[in-house]
Amino acid sequence: MTAEAAVFRAEGVGKSYPGVRANDDVSFAVEAGQIHALLGENGAGKSTLVKMIYGLVKPDDGRMTLNGAHHHPADPRAARAAGVAMVFQHFSLFDALTVAENIALGMEYPPPRRELSARIRQVSQDFGLPLNPARRIVTLSAGERQRVEIIRCLLQDPRLLIMDEPTSVLTPQEAELLFATLRKLADRGTAILYISHKLEEIRTHCDRATILRGGKVVDSCDPRAHSARELAAMMVGGEMRPIDRSGRQAGKILLEVKSLSLPAPNAEGTALKSVSLSLRAGEILGIGGVAGNGQEELLAALSGEVRSAPGTILLEDRDLGATPPQARRRAGLLAAPEDRLGHAAVPDFSLTENTLLTAGPRKGLVRKGLIDRAAARAYAEQVIRDFDVRTPGPSTAARALSGGNLQKFVIGREVLQAPRVLVVNQPTWGVDAGAATAVRQSLLDLARGGAGVIVISQDLDELMELSDRFCALNEGRLSDPRPTAGLNLDEIGLMLGGAHGMEVAQI
Amino acid sequence: MIRLVPRDQTSAAWQIATPLLAVLATMIAGGLLFAIMGYDPLAAIRTIFWDPLFGPAAGYSRPQLLVKAAPLILIASGLAVGFRAGIWNIGAEGQYIIGGITGAAVALAAYPAEGMWIFPAMVLAGALGGWAWGMIPALLRNWFGASEILVSLMLVYVAQRVAAWMAFGPMKNPEGYGFPGSRNLQQYPAASNPELIAGTGAHWGVVAAAAAVLAIWFLMSRHIRGFHIRAAGLAPRAARFAGVRPETLVAFCLGLSGAFAGMAGLFEVAGPAGQITDKLGTGYGFTAIIVAFLGRLHPVGILLAGLLLALTYIGGELAQLTLQLPAATVQVFQGMLLFFLLGFDLLTRFRIARRIAA
Numbered sequence: 001m002t003a004e005a006a007v008f009r010a011e012g013v014g015k016s017y018p019g020v021r022a023n024d025d026v027s028f029a030v031e032a033g034q035i036h037a038l039l040g041e042n043g044a045g046k047s048t049l050v051k052m053i054y055g056l057v058k059p060d061d062g063r064m065t066l067n068g069a070h071h072h073p074a075d076p077r078a079a080r081a082a083g084v085a086m087v088f089q090h091f092s093l094f095d096a097l098t099v100a101e102n103i104a105l106g107m108e109y110p111p112p113r114r115e116l117s118a119r120i121r122q123v124s125q126d127f128g129l130p131l132n133p134a135r136r137i138v139t140l141s142a143g144e145r146q147r148v149e150i151i152r153c154l155l156q157d158p159r160l161l162i163m164d165e166p167t168s169v170l171t172p173q174e175a176e177l178l179f180a181t182l183r184k185l186a187d188r189g190t191a192i193l194y195i196s197h198k199l200e201e202i203r204t205h206c207d208r209a210t211i212l213r214g215g216k217v218v219d220s221c222d223p224r225a226h227s228a229r230e231l232a233a234m235m236v237g238g239e240m241r242p243i244d245r246s247g248r249q250a251g252k253i254l255l256e257v258k259s260l261s262l263p264a265p266n267a268e269g270t271a272l273k274s275v276s277l278s279l280r281a282g283e284i285l286g287i288g289g290v291a292g293n294g295q296e297e298l299l300a301a302l303s304g305e306v307r308s309a310p311g312t313i314l315l316e317d318r319d320l321g322a323t324p325p326q327a328r329r330r331a332g333l334l335a336a337p338e339d340r341l342g343h344a345a346v347p348d349f350s351l352t353e354n355t356l357l358t359a360g361p362r363k364g365l366v367r368k369g370l371i372d373r374a375a376a377r378a379y380a381e382q383v384i385r386d387f388d389v390r391t392p393g394p395s396t397a398a399r400a401l402s403g404g405n406l407q408k409f410v411i412g413r414e415v416l417q418a419p420r421v422l423v424v425n426q427p428t429w430g431v432d433a434g435a436a437t438a439v440r441q442s443l444l445d446l447a448r449g450g451a452g453v454i455v456i457s458q459d460l461d462e463l464m465e466l467s468d469r470f471c472a473l474n475e476g477r478l479s480d481p482r483p484t485a486g487l488n489l490d491e492i493g494l495m496l497g498g499a500h501g502m503e504v505a506q507i
Numbered sequence: 508m509i510r511l512v513p514r515d516q517t518s519a520a521w522q523i524a525t526p527l528l529a530v531l532a533t534m535i536a537g538g539l540l541f542a543i544m545g546y547d548p549l550a551a552i553r554t555i556f557w558d559p560l561f562g563p564a565a566g567y568s569r570p571q572l573l574v575k576a577a578p579l580i581l582i583a584s585g586l587a588v589g590f591r592a593g594i595w596n597i598g599a600e601g602q603y604i605i606g607g608i609t610g611a612a613v614a615l616a617a618y619p620a621e622g623m624w625i626f627p628a629m630v631l632a633g634a635l636g637g638w639a640w641g642m643i644p645a646l647l648r649n650w651f652g653a654s655e656i657l658v659s660l661m662l663v664y665v666a667q668r669v670a671a672w673m674a675f676g677p678m679k680n681p682e683g684y685g686f687p688g689s690r691n692l693q694q695y696p697a698a699s700n701p702e703l704i705a706g707t708g709a710h711w712g713v714v715a716a717a718a719a720v721l722a723i724w725f726l727m728s729r730h731i732r733g734f735h736i737r738a739a740g741l742a743p744r745a746a747r748f749a750g751v752r753p754e755t756l757v758a759f760c761l762g763l764s765g766a767f768a769g770m771a772g773l774f775e776v777a778g779p780a781g782q783i784t785d786k787l788g789t790g791y792g793f794t795a796i797i798v799a800f801l802g803r804l805h806p807v808g809i810l811l812a813g814l815l816l817a818l819t820y821i822g823g824e825l826a827q828l829t830l831q832l833p834a835a836t837v838q839v840f841q842g843m844l845l846f847f848l849l850g851f852d853l854l855t856r857f858r859i860a861r862r863i864a865a
Contacts (some may be wrong), residue, residue, distance in 0.1 A: 303748060304750070305747045305748055324750050324752075325747075325750035326749070326750040335748075337748060339744070341742075343742070343744045343745055343748055344745070344748065346738050346741050346742040346745045346746075347742060348741045348742075349737075349738070349741065353734070356734055356749075357745060357748065357749040358749060366731045369730050369731050369732065370730060371729055371730065371731055371734060
């Protein structure tokens with residue numbers, strides 16, 4: 001095989017779903033030893049494309065080749081047999097089983113356990129991915145779980161490895177370790193297709209980038225030769241409007257959380273351990289951390305879904321610890337959870353009905369228990385208008401909206417209630433760049449108006465862009481806040497990872 | 508291999524069409540069954556679905572329609588509220604029996620007093636009895652996480668034993684020559700639930716059923732509590748976020764459906780049945796589950812479904828008399844109806860995909 005020979009090649013590949021052309025005339029090639037980025041906004045067609053390569057979806061037209069041979073896998077098993085491996089964003093591991101048992105479950109013909117464990121050790125040593133095959137999944141961090149998935153793929157000795165947004169669950173140090181592994185793998189001749197919308201890591205680590213927009217390949221470039229700004233412009237097809245942080249002044253303290261401790265709500269949950277924070281008027285406090293470290297639990301404690309001891313949550317000196325959600329809203333403490341469908345909104349309810357979930361007390365949509373439908377509809381229309389929610393109208397079911405539009409609706413529903421304090425978890429998760437900018441700007445505008453905002457997010461760029469002070473949530477503990485200005489990524493990484501992260505970083 | 512794949516969208520038209528399709532399919536499958544058993548299928552279907560309303564003996568059977576439909580509609584209205592929230596009261600039959608007993612207890616204790624207060628007090632006692640019986644599974648679920656499905660269902664059998672004990676023991680008619688069963692309340696004017704308009708079958712239970720339909724319509728579409736119930740059924744986490752406490756909802760829904768079933772039991776005991784016997788439960792509480800689902804858990808749908816199921820009761824009896832069809836015919840029909848309804852329902856939400864085995 002010559003150096004320029006492509007391991008994988010797509011020629012004119014297209015796929016349509018009812019009403020959507022997900023991929024149109026997509027052509028690109030991934031060469032041996034190359035880390036090839038697939039870059040695009042949500043809905044640009046990245047996942048449809050890799051699903052076709054992995055045999056989950058069949059293309060309507062065009063042709064794919066793998067190692068020069070026609071590649072048209074009927075199912076993932078056929079794709080794996082042909083030499084394609086994929087690490088998904090969401091892991092499919094059994095918590096109660098060990099690493100080796102999980103890997104054996106995914107194999108067609110698993111070797112004897114002792115032999116398999118030896119091979120796992122071998123591969124993990126070769127690629128610098130420390131992993132003990134006898135450990136149970138439940139004891140592993142997100143980064144370690146991802147290693148299980150990667151080693152599972154490496155045992156197949158793949159020609160093409162597909163990674164779907166692998167760093168979204170990792171601390172910066174863990175991400176560095178991952179890239180070192182990928183580089184080793186590439187040096188041995190494996191082709192790697194790397195999906196992400198994180199521009200900086202693509203610029204630093206990828207050799208080639210194919211940019212998708214609206215299902216089409218719009219550009220192909222060497223990402224190292226472009227700035228993040230240029231890449232973003234290619235992705236969205238225009239210049240990004242810079243965000244306006246001006247005009248805010250820190251005022252008096254609005255919200256105080258004092259030594260808030262709560263037990264884990266269930267086996268998968270995280271206990272909150274003596275969380276304390278204070279938030280001033282006009283301020284945005286950023287809370288970073290890898291998902292599963294208490295973010296959902298913290299939001300639930302602030303929204304009132306879970307009550308806490310008296311004196312743990314004070315809004316303008318009023319004790320809200322034992323106050324139920326609607327009374328907290330009346331007092332001015334509002335929240336927007338991470339999970340839009342099923343938590344922040346009822347999927348089968350219309351947008352009008354979804355305003356009633358939270359806006360009843362502050363917007364007068366419910367009087368003496370009776371629903372004022374006209375007022376609810378008018379409020380839904382106001383949110384749709386002011387937050388540019390693209391939808392046929394307020395009678396549309398929430399589930400029919402795209403992720404970005406529903407997120408704009410959810411944030412708008414809370415922001416337009418003029419809260420004293422708004423807590424948001426992952427405000428732009430899975431939202432395209434245009435909508436993300438709009439959501440972030442609305443949070444800044446809210447703070448400019450004198451409200452306090454807490455942004456919980458895994459997206460460090462977002463937190464750096466928005467927050468005045470930054471703290472990290474790790475295993476249910478909240479670090480002391482530090483002013484965002486002057487923080488660098490290494491320091492943040494250490495705050496995020498805690499002791500565990502440092503240990504990983506030393507390997 | 509066959510798999511079920513969720514449909515992207517469920518159409519509103521199918522929501523209305525599936526109950527009608529289910530009725531049609533029940534008629535066809537029932538007809539086939541009758542043909543296999545050697546009966547004339549067309550005659551049987553006509554006897555069950557047509558003759559009670561328009562046949563030669565319709566003058567007698569037509570009033571029965573409201574008599575049978577009233578308890579079904581009253582119970583189903585209460586059940587539908589809980590079902591919307593995903594709280595499954597399967598034991599309305601038990602709450603119906605206990606409501607009948609506690610309501611009758613007021614009358615039997617007051618006997619032979621006269622007074623306008625007696626009947627309303629009986630209704631209240633019936634509702635309270637049903638409510639209390641419904642609160643048992645509610646509290647067990649809230650305190651210990653016990654499945655309300657199992658607990659409410661098992662309490663039906665307890666209620667049946669209580670009814671038998673009452674009929675043979677404490678409530679036995681002292682002037683009944685040793686026969687089991689309480690005094691006949693139809694012969695105790697202050698406590699009886701008579702036909703209000705002659706020839707219609709309409710008693711106070713019919714009035715209550717109509718009021719229940721209106722009340723749950725108001726609750727579910729105008730009141731925030733109904734909104735929370737619907738939210739809890741569709742997205743429990745979102746309901747919690749909106750401030751719903753699941754424990755409150757469980758108690759509210761099981762209590763409400765219990766109270767409605769208890770009232771239905773009292774109207775039956777004070778009216779058509781007349782007395783407490785060990786055969787107090789006649790299956791209305793179970794059939795009402797079918798009524799609730801066939802009516803799409805919607806007040807208007809429940810009204811129509813209640814009338815239809817009442818028709819199968821009357822038609823089934825008629826078919827027994829005139830065609831000598833077996834007594835189980837009605838139950839077979841009702842069972843098929845629920846089966847087809849759930850089957851068609853599944854297909855409106857999922858489609859069948861064939862997977863080629865690799």
